[in-house]
Structure formats: C-alpha cells, structure tokens
Amino acid sequence: xxxxxxxxxxxxxxxxxxxxxxxxxxxxxxxxxxxxxxxxxxxxxxxxxxxxxxxxxxxxxxxxxxxxxxxxxxxxxxxxxxxxxxxxxxxxxxxxxxxxxxxxxxxxxxxxxxxxxxxxxxxxxxxxxxxxxxxxxxxxxxxxxxxxxxxxxxxxxxxxxxxxxxxxxxxxxxxxxxxxxxxxxxxxxxxxxxxxxxxxxxxxxxxxxxxxxxxxxxxxxxxxxxxxxxxxxxxxxxxxxxxxxxxxxxxxxxxxxxxxxxxxxxxxxxxxxxxxxxxxxxxxxxxxxxxxxxxxxxxxxxxxxxxxxxxxxxxxxxxxxxxxxxxxxxxxxxxxxxxxxxxxxxxxxxxxxxxxxxxxxxxxxxxxxxxxxxxxx
Amino acid sequence: xxxxxxxxxxxxxxxxxxxxxxxxxxxxxxxxxxxxxxxxxxxxxxxxxxxxxxxxxxxxxxxxxxxxxxxxxxxxxxxxxxxxxxxxxxxxxxxxxxxxxxxxxxxxxxxxxxxxxxxxxxxxxxxxxxxxxxxxxxxxxxxxxxxxxxxxxxxxxxxxxxxxxxxxxxxxxxxxxxxxxxxxxxxxxxxxxxxxxxxxxxxxxxxxxxxxxxxxxxxxxxxxxxxxxxxxxxxxxxxxxxxxxxxxxxxxxxxxxxxxxxxxxxxxxxxxxxxxxxxxxxxxxxxxxxxxxxxxxxxxxxxxxxxxxxxxxxxxxxxxxxxxxxxxxxxxxxxxxxxxxxxxxxxxxxxxxxxxxxxxxxxxxxxxxxxxxxxxx
DNA sequence: TTGAATTGTGCACACGTTTGCACAATTTGG
DNA sequence: CCAAATTGTGCAAACGTGTGCACAATTCAA
Numbered sequence: 001x002x003x004x005x006x007x008x009x010x011x012x013x014x015x016x017x018x019x020x021x022x023x024x025x026x027x028x029x030x031x032x033x034x035x036x037x038x039x040x041x042x043x044x045x046x047x048x049x050x051x052x053x054x055x056x057x058x059x060x061x062x063x064x065x066x067x068x069x070x071x072x073x074x075x076x077x078x079x080x081x082x083x084x085x086x087x088x089x090x091x092x093x094x095x096x097x098x099x100x101x102x103x104x105x106x107x108x109x110x111x112x113x114x115x116x117x118x119x120x121x122x123x124x125x126x127x128x129x130x131x132x133x134x135x136x137x138x139x140x141x142x143x144x145x146x147x148x149x150x151x152x153x154x155x156x157x158x159x160x161x162x163x164x165x166x167x168x169x170x171x172x173x174x175x176x177x178x179x180x181x182x183x184x185x186x187x188x189x190x191x192x193x194x195x196x197x198x199x200x201x202x203x204x205x206x207x208x209x210x211x212x213x214x215x216x217x218x219x220x221x222x223x224x225x226x227x228x229x230x231x232x233x234x235x236x237x238x239x240x241x242x243x244x245x246x247x248x249x250x251x252x253x254x255x256x257x258x259x260x261x262x263x264x265x266x267x268x269x270x271x272x273x274x275x276x277x278x279x280x281x282x283x284x285x286x287x288x289x290x291x292x293x294x295x296x297x298x299x300x301x302x303x304x305x306x307x308x309x310x311x312x313x314x315x316x317x318x319x320x321x322x323x324x325x326x327x328x329x330x331x332x333x334x335x336x337x338x339x340x341x342x343x344x345x346x347x348x349x350x351x352x353x354x355x356x357x358x359x360x361x362x363x364x365x366x367x368x369x370x371x372x373x374x375x376x377x
Numbered sequence: 378x379x380x381x382x383x384x385x386x387x388x389x390x391x392x393x394x395x396x397x398x399x400x401x402x403x404x405x406x407x408x409x410x411x412x413x414x415x416x417x418x419x420x421x422x423x424x425x426x427x428x429x430x431x432x433x434x435x436x437x438x439x440x441x442x443x444x445x446x447x448x449x450x451x452x453x454x455x456x457x458x459x460x461x462x463x464x465x466x467x468x469x470x471x472x473x474x475x476x477x478x479x480x481x482x483x484x485x486x487x488x489x490x491x492x493x494x495x496x497x498x499x500x501x502x503x504x505x506x507x508x509x510x511x512x513x514x515x516x517x518x519x520x521x522x523x524x525x526x527x528x529x530x531x532x533x534x535x536x537x538x539x540x541x542x543x544x545x546x547x548x549x550x551x552x553x554x555x556x557x558x559x560x561x562x563x564x565x566x567x568x569x570x571x572x573x574x575x576x577x578x579x580x581x582x583x584x585x586x587x588x589x590x591x592x593x594x595x596x597x598x599x600x601x602x603x604x605x606x607x608x609x610x611x612x613x614x615x616x617x618x619x620x621x622x623x624x625x626x627x628x629x630x631x632x633x634x635x636x637x638x639x640x641x642x643x644x645x646x647x648x649x650x651x652x653x654x655x656x657x658x659x660x661x662x663x664x665x666x667x668x669x670x671x672x673x674x675x676x677x678x679x680x681x682x683x684x685x686x687x688x689x690x691x692x693x694x695x696x697x698x699x700x701x702x703x704x705x706x707x708x709x710x711x712x713x714x715x716x717x718x719x720x721x722x723x724x725x726x727x728x729x730x731x732x733x734x735x736x737x738x739x740x741x742x743x744x745x746x747x748x749x750x751x752x753x754x
Numbered sequence: 755t756t757g758a759a760t761t762g763t764g765c766a767c768a769c770g771t772t773t774g775c776a777c778a779a780t781t782t783g784g
Numbered sequence: 785c786c787a788a789a790t791t792g793t794g795c796a797a798a799c800g801t802g803t804g805c806a807c808a809a810t811t812c813a814a
Contacts, residue, residue, distance in 0.1 A: 034524075034547070034770090036769090036770055036771090037770070037771070038770080046793075046794090047793065047794050047795080048770085048771080048772095048794095049771095049772080049773080049793070049794060049795080050792085050793060050794080051771095052770095052771065052772060052773085053772090053773090053792095053793090056772090059792095060790095060791060060792060060793090061792070061793085062791080062792060062793090065792080065793085079518055079521045079522045080522055080770090080771080081464075081522065081524060081769090081770050081771070082522040082523050082524075082771095083460045083463050083464055083469075083523065083524055083769095083770080083771090084464055084769075084770035084771040084772090084799090085770080085771050085772070086460050086771090086799090087458075087460055087461055087464060087769090087770080087771070087772090087798090087799045087800065087801095088770080088771045088772040088773080088798075088799055089771080089772065089773095089799085090799070092460075094503070094523075097504075101489055101492075101493065102479070102485050102486070102488065102489035102492075103489070108479050108485050109479070111479065112478055112479035112480070115478075115479075115504055115505075115506055116478065116506050119505065119506055124503050124505065124519065124523070125503065125504055126471070126501050126502065126503055126504075127474075127492055127502055127503075127504045128492075128496065128501065129492055129493050129496055141456055142501065144456045145456045145457055145458065145459040146459050146460065146471075146501070147411075147458060147459075147460055170411065255692075288692060288693050288694060291693075292693040292694075315632075315665055316665050316668075316669040317665060317669075317694045411800090413799090413800055413801085414800070414801070415800080423763075423764085424763065424764045424765080425764090425800085425801080425802095426763070426764060426765080426801095426802080426803080427762085427763060427764075428801095429800095429801060429802060429803085430762095430763085430802085430803090433802090436762095437760095437761060437762060437763090438762070438763085439761080439762060439763090442762080442763085457800090457801080458799090458800050458801070459801095460799095460800080460801090461769090461799075461800035461801040461802090462800080462801055462802070463769090463801090464768090464769045464770065464771090464799095464800080464801070464802095465768075465769055465800080465801045465802040465803080466769085466801080466802060466803095467769070
C-alpha cells in the first residue's frame with residue numbers, strides 16, 4: 001500500500017533535535033538558492049519554528065537563542081519571504097494603487113503623498129496604470145491576485161460588475177476624489193461644493209457679471225462636480241439675469257484644454273471676464289493662451305481662478321488665485337481608512353476641507369467691453 | 378509509532394476520484410473565505426491539478442474540461458493566487474521601482490514611462506520612496522522580501538555592503554541615470570557627455586565668452602556628470618583665457634536651486650551671460666528669478682540652456698532651449714534589460730542618445746557689460 | 755485481437771512561513 | 785520533596801499553487 005519513499009520518511013522515528021531541513025543544494029546552477037529560515041535554523045541548531053518566532057515581538061523565546069538566531073540571520077543576509085508569510089497568515093502588506101498615469105500634476109502630488117504615507121505604515125503600493133474603464137477592471141483583477149490588503153483608486157471608477165465580484169468579497173476599495181456609484185466602497189473627497197462656492201464668491205465679489213467655467217470634456221467626477229456646484233451657487237443670480245454663466249468643455253485634457261478654451265472663448269467680442277477653471281493645470285493653459293496668443297492682460301482683461309493649488313501656481317509666472325486642496329490631508333484620510341479597515345465593516349465617508357488662496361489673477365472687470373478702450377481712467 | 382490522526386489519513390486508501398478538498402467553511406465570519414482552485418475543482422468535478430493546468434497554454438487538457446473549468450472559474454470570480462504561484466514556481470511578476478519621491482519632474486515622467494512599459498510586459502512595480510542612502514538600503518531589503526524579479530533604481534546608489542549581500546545573490550539591479558560603483562548592476566544612462574558638449578557648443582556658437590554651470594549641491598550623478606563633461610568640453614578655450622567658466626552650486630534642489638542661483642549670480646556686475654543648467658527644472662527657477670526678481674530679459678540679457686526637455690519647456694512662458702533625453706527610450710532599455718535577465722548573466726551597459734532642441738532662450742550676448750546700456754543699436 | 759503509442763487526469767510533494775499543541779526543563783509554592 | 789505553574793522549543797499541519805510521475809482510457813498500428 002505504501003509505495004513512495006516519502007511515506008517511509010514521514011513515518012520514520014523522529015530524530016533527536018533536528019527537524020527535516022533538506023540541505024539547500026549548492027549545485028553548479030548560476031542562480032544560487034535563496035536563504036530560508038531552514039538555513040539559519042540549521043546553523044543556529046534550532047528548529048524553523050524558533051527562527052520564525054525570533055522575528056516576532058511577543059514570542060516566548062529565550063534572550064540567548066533570539067540573539068544567536070538574529071545574529072546568524074544577519075550574517076547570512078536572511079530576509080523573511082513575505083510571500084510565504086502572507087500565505088500562512090493570510091495578511092498582506094501590499095496595497096494596490098491605481099492611477100491614470102502621471103500626466104495630471106495633481107495626481108502626481110497625490111500619488112507621491114500616498115506612497116510615502118503608506119510606506120510609513122509599513123505598506124507597499126503596487127502601482128498600476130488605468131487609463132480607461134476596462135483597464136481599471138483588469139487592474140483590479142490583477143491586484144486581487146496579489147491578495148492586496150486594499151485598493152486605492154485615484155482615477156476612474158470600477159464597473160459595478162467587477163465591484164460585485166471582487167470588492168464585495170473581501171478587498172476593501174477606497175475611492176479618492178471619485179464618483180461613488182459603488183456604495184460598498186470607501187469614499188474620500190475634497191470639498192468640491194465649498195470650493196466651487198468660494199470660487200463663485202471671489203469672482204462675484206470682484207464685480208464680475210459674465211462668468212465661465214472651463215473644463216475638459218474628458219474630465220471625470222471632480223470636474224463635473226465642481227461645475228455643478230458652481231452653477232448651483234450662482235443659480236439665484238443667473239435666474240435674475242444679473243449674472244451669466246458659460247460652461248465650456250474642450251476635447252483635450254489639462255493644459256491643452258485650457259489653452260484651446262482660451263483661443264475659442266476670448267475671440268468672441270463680448271466674452272466672459274471671470275473664469276473658473278476646473279483645475280490649476282487647465283488654468284495654466286488658459287492663461288498662456290490668453291496672454292501669448294490673444295494678447296490679454298491678466299488680471300486686467302480677464303480674471304482667472306483655479307482649483308488644486310499646485311506648486312506652479314505660486315510661482316511668479318502664474319501667481320494664480322485658486323482653491324487649495326491638500327493632498328497630504330487626503331493621504332492621511334486614506335491611512336486612517338486603511339487602519340480601521342479590518343476592525344470595522346462600516347464604510348468611510350469623508351470630506352476634506354478646501355480653502356481660497358488669494359493671489360494675483362483676480363481683479364475687477366474692465367469698465368468697457370473689450371475692443372472699445374475706455375476713455376476715462 | 379504512528380500517533381497522530383494525520384498519519385492515518387495520509388496512509389489511508391485513496392478514495393475514488395475526489396482528492397481531499399476540505400469544504401471552505403462558510404461560517405458566520407464577516408470576511409468570506411477566498412475562492413481557491415479547490416472550489417472550482419469541486420464544482421467542476423475535477424482535481425486541483427486540472428484546474429491549475431487549465432490556466433496554462435501548453436498543458437494537455439481536453440477542450441471540454443478546459444472550457445468547463447474556465448467557465449466555472451469566471452462564474453465564481455476565481456483569480457489565481459499569485460503569491461502561492463510564486464512560491465511554487467519561484468518566479469515573480471513583481472518588480473521593485475525605487476525613486477526619491479516624485480518631486481523632480483523628470484523623475485515623474487520617467488517613472489510614468491516605466492510603469493506603463495512594465496505593465497505591458499505583464500510586470501507589476503512595487504514603488505518605494507528612497508530619499509536618502511540608508512532609506513535606499515532598507516528599500517532594497519524590503520523588495521528582496523517580496524522576491525521581486527528585479528529592482529530598478531532611479532535615485533541614489535545602493536551601498537556596496539547591501540550590494541554584496543543582495544544584489545550579488547540573485548536579484549538583478551538596474552541603475553537608471555545613476556553612478557555605478559556597483560559593477561554587478563546593470564547600467565543605463567543618457568548620454569551626458571554628448572549633451573554637455575551640445576550645450577557648450579550652442580552657447581559658444583552664439584558668441585558667449587562668460588559661461589556658467591548651475592547645479593544643486595545635492596545633485597547626484599547626472600548633474601555632476603554633466604558639469605564634468607561641460608568643463609571638459611570647454612577645457613581648450615578656458616585654458617587660453619578665451620572663455621571663462623563659473624561653476625555654481627546652490628544648497629537647494631530643482632526650481633529653488635535655479636532661483637537662488639540667479640539671485641546670487643546676476644547681482645554681480647560682470648556676471649556670466651551664458652548659462653547651462655543641470656536640469657530644465659533648475660532653468661525654470663533661474664529664468665523666473667532672472668526675469669521677475671532681477672529684471673533681466675531672456676535671451677537678450679542672458680542666454681539659458683537646460684537639460685531634459687520637459688513638457689513645460691516647450692510652453693510659451695519658458696520656450697527653453699534644452700538637451701532632450703527621451704524617457705521612453707530609457708524605459709525601453711530597462712524592458713530589454715529585464716527581458717534578457719534570466720537568459721544571460723552578462724551586465725547591460727547602455728547609453729541613450731540625446732539631442733539639442735533649439736528654442737528661444739539663446740542668442741548673442743549683449744554688446745556692453747550689463748549695467749552700462751549700449752548707446753548704439 | 756493484442757501491444758504500443760497517445761491523451762487526459764489524479765496523487766503527492768514542494769515552495770517557505772506561521773502557529774496550535776505537546777512536552778521537556780526549569781522554577782515556584784506549600 | 786512533590787505538585788503546579790512557567791518557560792522554551794519542536795512537531796506537524798496549513799496556506800494555495802505547480803508539476804513529475806503514475807496510471808486509466810482511448811486511439812492506432814499490425
């Protein structure tokens with residue numbers, strides 16, 4: 001009945017103090033065998049269990065053996081195989097981080113913050129690119145394969161079918177500045193409503209009557225959200241005809257969107273004078289085109305306000321008045337969310353505050369419609 | 378002799394067609410059990426081996442069973458556990474990517490390219506931040522724990538002790554635009570020599586006699602390399618006194634370094650007129666300070682050339698003449714290097730070409746020393 | 755009709771770790 | 785001096801997958 005040798009081995013009488021640690025064959029192969037806990041166990045004259053326990057805080061291990069084991073480990077350059085550990089403990093230090101590339105400057109800052117925040121928590125992000133929706137679904141599947149502790153999404157939204165299959169199950173998903181048709185997901189957003197309100201107020205307070213909102217037509221949740229809140233804030237004044245609002249969408253993204261929007265809009269004789277751009281990056285494009293292509297002075301001819309407060313916004317070339325959202329706060333919120341993910345099953349719903357940063361791109365509108373220079377003043 | 382039940386079980390007579398697939402207990406626990414190959418095996422009425430083989434191309438599996446297994450897998454949302462697979466096959470799709478944050482704009486573009494290139498190869502980058510040297514060593518250890526296929530380093534250089542312990546062993550390291558005191562590592566660099574030569578030529582050709590090189594004093598390999606080659610190229614002319622070269626280091630990084638350098642240098646009465654900045658980002662800072670703080674006109678008062686060719690360099694605000702290095706080519710070289718990593722043991726040594734991009738920041742130097750305005754012209 | 759070649763599938767073990775349980779050795783309390 | 789408590793360590797099983805080997809079933813050749 002018993003055929004293979006292995007059985008015989010297993011059933012053999014236990015030897016004294018050595019558990020089966022098959023000598024790692026140092027054959028002629030170029031790629032040398034990895035060092036395992038068995039190797040250090042053999043050298044230290046202990047079992048693999050003991051080695052394992054030496055790396056845990058609360059284990060009952062004598063100071064003596066622990067010291068010896070740690071010493072030998074270091075000497076051998078032994079590093080725990082986290083893959084094996086994860087298999088055993090069913091826990092993972094890996095976190096999925098999916099972003100739509102690093103083209104958008106705010107995304108870059110956000111990802112940067114996330115990476116260093118996660119790193120401080122002892123977590124390691126696998127970074128995946130997801131430029132389109134199907135790509136995002138694929139990415140989620142891939143991350144599931146790595147048994148990640150959590151998935152942080154900073155672009156796009158997972159299709160609900162994928163959501164049903166994976167997210168529902170056991171991988172918590174955190175949507176950052178994203179729409180949340182997936183109510184199983186954790187949601188963290190900056191306060192787009194407050195931001196849009198502040199922007200509207202800033203332009204109105206400066207005396208602008210003809211306003212415009214500029215956005216990329218490929219823009220996702222944030223842009224649309226800001227537009228809607230902007231419109232909503234102005235509703236009272238637009239309904240009386242006191243103020244006009246032009247909503248401009250351009251088939252480009254970021255800087256180029258702003259650039260094109262300026263070319264298109266500022267060539268109209270009676271164009272708006274107060275511009276709210278969905279992002280700072282759009283504002284940069286808008287300003288460059290306004291200045292260098294359309295010969296406008298900012299803020300004398302047109303006023304501009306952005307959203308994000310990128311480092312570039314503070315530089316003298318732009319000196320852009322904008323709504324600041326703090327990537328550090330967003331990252332912190334993600335950290336908190338991940339922290340309490342295994343303890344509670346309730347979903348996070350968090351809004352991060354924003355603030356108005358006044359710089360030099362907003363002033364009162366020109367007296368006369370552009371084209372006819374004013375005589376007074 | 379045989380004491381535990383387990384032995385009895387192992388030695389028991391094999392049942393008909395069902396191998397031991399302990400029913401995943403669907404207990405009251407919130408976190409539902411992961412779906413494993415055993416689950417789909419049971420539902421498909423096959424063994425786990427068969428399920429495993431259904432996901433491999435060349436396995437001898439009947440079309441019928443494969444179809445059925447794949448169907449059930451999909452239906453169940455089964456995803457291979459890559460950690461377990463890696464343990465078994467001793468191969469990994471994970472690649473370590475270590476960068477010193479995403480503050481430097483060229484690093485961002487490079488990382489972006491690397492991520493999408495790796496993703497196309499079916500590899501997944503674990504992104505680690507390594508701002509300082511010890512941090513880098515820690516990062517390498519961490520990555521070793523994850524059994525990564527390779528480590529790509531875009532900042533700093535691993536200490537040679539770590540190199541000896543890990544890199545030597547079996548994790549191939551790729552140093553990107555880095556110094557290589559580690560000769561076990563694979564080296565990929567852009568052609569700093571050619572770049573510095575082109576920059577020198579461009580300034581000399583425009584008629585400049587008083588040159589300067591601007592760099593951050595924290596700058597690593599690339600900056601130092603460019604400075605040395607710049608100096609070397611000019612050696613003949615500086616030795617005759619025909620041309621002067623001032624080497625400026627500032628205790629800041631990137632934009633701020635350039636900004637400060639301009640404040641310091643351009644306040645001198647007889648300052649240089651042709652500036653080679655180690656990076657475009659430094660050039661931006663330099664130009665902003667020169668224009669807005671020192672009241673200089675570019676290129677009329679001072680000429681500037683950068684290195685990298687960032688997207689921002691092409692925009693009208695800067696319109697910077699620069700040396701272009703192509704991040705895409707660097708990424709491609711990394712891909713090639715990784716591709717042949719298991720087949721050959723020889724190290725990669727690759728230089729990526731650069732080119733001069735002429736824009737609007739270089740012209741002839743002003744006739745008279747700045748300060749005394751020229752009467753003619 | 756029989757023996758050989760081919761095809762499809764299961765079994766058992768391996769990968770490197772963690773951990774409940776058992777147990778020997780030591781210390782403690784009475 | 786003995787029982788009980790404590791301490792330190794080893795054993796074996798588990799995590800989920802891949803794969804060499806064995807073997808049954810089928811096809812093919814003679």
